[in-house]
Amino acid sequence: MNTYADIIYRNALLYPQREAFIYGSERITFTEFNARVNRLIYALRSLDVKKGDGIGVLSWNCLEYVDVYGAAMKGGFIVSPFNPRLQANELDHVINYSGVHTLFIGPELIEMAHLLRPRIPNVKHFISLEGPASGMISHLELLNNFPKEEPDIELQEDDPVFIFYTSGTTGAPRGALYDQRRALSDTRTFIIAAGLQPEDKHVQIMPLFHIGGFKTFLGYFCAGGCNVVLKYFDPGVTLKTIQEERATDIHIVPTHLGAFFSIPNYDQYNLSSLKRMLYAASPMPFELLKRGLEVWGPIFIQFYGSSETGPYVTCLRIEDHKVLDKSAEDQNILLSCGRPNFGVHVRIVDDRGEDVELGEVGEIIVQGNTMVEFWKKPEDTREIMREGWVYTGDMGRYDEKGYIYILDRKKDMIISGGENIFPREVEEIFYQHPAVREVAVIGVPDAYWVERVHAVVILKEGACLTSGELIEFCKKRIAKYKVPKSVEFVDSIPKTPSGKILKRELREKYWAGMKKQV
Template sequence: MLLTTQFRNTVLNNANKVGIIDGDAKFTYGEFGERVKRLAGKLQEMGVEKGDRVGLLMFNSFRYLEIFYASFLLGAVVVPLNIRLAPPEISFILNDAGAKVLFFHREFIPVVSRLRAELPAISHYVLAEEVPAAEANAVFYEDLVSEPVSLREAALADDDLAGIYYTGGTTGLPKGVMLSHKNLAVNAYQVAVAIGYRHDDVYLHAAPMFHAADGASTFAVTMVGGIHAHIRSFDPRLVLETIQREHVTSVLLVPTMINMVVNHPDVNSYTLSSLKKLMYGASPIPAEVLKKAIEVLGCEFFQAYGMTEASPCLTILRSEHHVVDGSQKDTRRLASCGQALFNVDLKIVDPEGREVPYGVVGEIIARGPNIMKGYWNRPEETAAALKDGWYWSGDMGAMDEDRFVYIIDRKKDMIITGGENVYSVEVENVIYQHPAVLEAAVIGVPDEKWGEAVKAVVVLKPGQTVSAEELIEFCGTRLANYKVPKSVDFVEALPKSGAGKILKRTLRDQYWEGRTRQVN
């Protein structure tokens, strides 16, 4: 399966149908397809060839879609960057990927200007905006699509690389997840089947388009010929306004976003009856939030579980299983992340890879055509994650007799806060750079708004002082804001094993006492 085949078929079969909405911008699929081809031709003139990497440092935009598909036509590889990353993180990723071109939005002009000297591989910078800006010192996007150009499309195979999506790494450095055309196209098909996307759907890009989570719906909606609607970034009022104005039928949000939307003070003044499907992920939705969301939105809810390495979806908790006032089994299922998607093999295993009985906790492993090719330039980490065709997720879970999956804990030191993954070691590496710090451990603690919050537990060097506020500010200059600790505890010593390993579980237990799961 190729993303380019889906793109071509939809453009040809729906040439006169509106396919793109972004504020005042509206394009038919025919117009969209022409812009994509023009952009691809210009990128080719710039020297972009099959296998070259194309960086995107952008908010949501219809141009995001155009860059995706233009790159795919050339056989180039997209590298979407999290817009909340700090400059050092952005620099590392672009250099690690060896990006040749960088598309960026006006908000990032200062960052891009600062980083240019650190990015020798990038030969072209493109300001992806409606109007040019001289201070950007970049090619203006609309100049690239202003006229037809010749294009030699690449010969592609299913396993050719389509995207490198960076995620946190257990070594403290981001690692690039290599996703092929087949990976992304198959998962789009799996999601389209599970959610029931149709040609008359209007899908709202409210969650960040740099996330693989939005990507599954992105490619699924294109595949069925649905309409893409965009808002630049998440804002609950803007979500409500856009649902009403554009008659949005489907959207993906994380539970914290859902909570903000349904509790917006003006929510009842909007007409939201067009909304039929809401997909969410990152964590189960609290029952009270779900009740309020069903009352306010009245649509079907679907929970997806997965990770970037799975392109990203592995399981779906379908709408019929979102029962808030049902039986004991119904209530229990709300704490699950559903059942495996079509064509996904999923097992719960012990450390030796033996499948455990229903109800017993083990590591979640999966295989299928949506599982990544591996980690970019990380052969050892690839070998550790992919064994005999199975992806070892690092998530600890259990399966009930109906094969519903329940996430119990994370084997990896990872925190999910507001839908974003934070690896403890990334934050610890920064904290250790402070001259007053002797030892540090970073853990996730329960948080009503964000699911989990990042907490640092720190031992200071003898005679040294630093306040929690100063340490948080120190981290803020070196890390994306969602990775920065929300709180800091200072202790005399950290609990350690006989081998001297810091026992984070002992630290975490005091905050998770009385909870059935060690994730939120």
């Protein structure tokens, strides 16, 4: 099995009547999914979409979203999933950068697509995923007009298949390109590390445009398991779905766990079927994780990774979480992100790229199932990939047992509710306001979001402005999850002699006494 095309076809043969996906009242078997994918491949070819061409998706989770991924994996197209939380000026930039000529649109994004249309001239085909839409091709009609027979496919391991979007230090989008071999190797790593079985049933609340959310989803599919897809995350609906479907697995970020506990009588739901609660995307607060262990037992598994390295660099196993009855020192293992997975190599290095001593802090660099390159950005690729190693920008250390502890970020990125936010992008919005003289955006601890975006602002002389007015100003210009949740007005901001803002000093008063500085 060298490509995802092999697995889609194989699963239809091995598990013909087994449910692959559940979405609302729809239940799709592996055989039915293979047929849907075949039809979509033929349909795209009829639109002159060729192997190696880019197709994009702008949607929330839905069954048709999965069809698009399947067509790319089996038909040789390169799929770009776009974040529907972005504003129009952000979306047109990333869509134009991606080079896609065909764009699939979810029902909630139809109006946005019409707004974007004149700004994205390279997109020739707009396809509505759920139902007809003015000026768009209907996804359902496309499928119905083409056969379900196997198409002629010639795929190679080095054929590109996914582009997952992240941001650089400037906030500009960068696409992490994966080929069939690297992506499939990463999927195998996940299946082995998590111990997935064909009998597993996973509730998909993570957005399918995220590399971690999609790759987890893909792992269960490749293992022959079932994915129960929810359009959005709602804590009550999620717990009810686990109970009704007797689900065995769920992938969360820390914010989700906090949301579960915010429900009155959350323990009314029977979650006894759960075998695994996977968590990733941002650090899990120590006390929140301990509460989860007290309520549901040691069913937790942590993964650490990124868009550039792949999401499964390290794993903190279920066995590692069995520490509630042990000493405080033993419980500190919960502060780690686990040990490197099979086939993944992790080093901790200094600024010269040389290994630090055991226990010393340095930058985490990774070799394994990483991206091929940044799409159309050779200089950015050379910056992060050196001699086969991906430099993550995360600062950490090894302990004597081989566990890795992430202590800080070399870069200033904020992770709030599992979303990556780059301060400079937010700062640039603040600088558009005529009353702002200087601003520094940092991440500060938050019980719900883990980190929240906080802005430290110096106003121009004579200016009068409230924090609420600044927040409203931002809401009109960037995605809501990037908007600061708090604003602090100051007279001065600490800087180095060269004029660089000392964000570490700004963060210190908020993070003092915390076990982690991320």
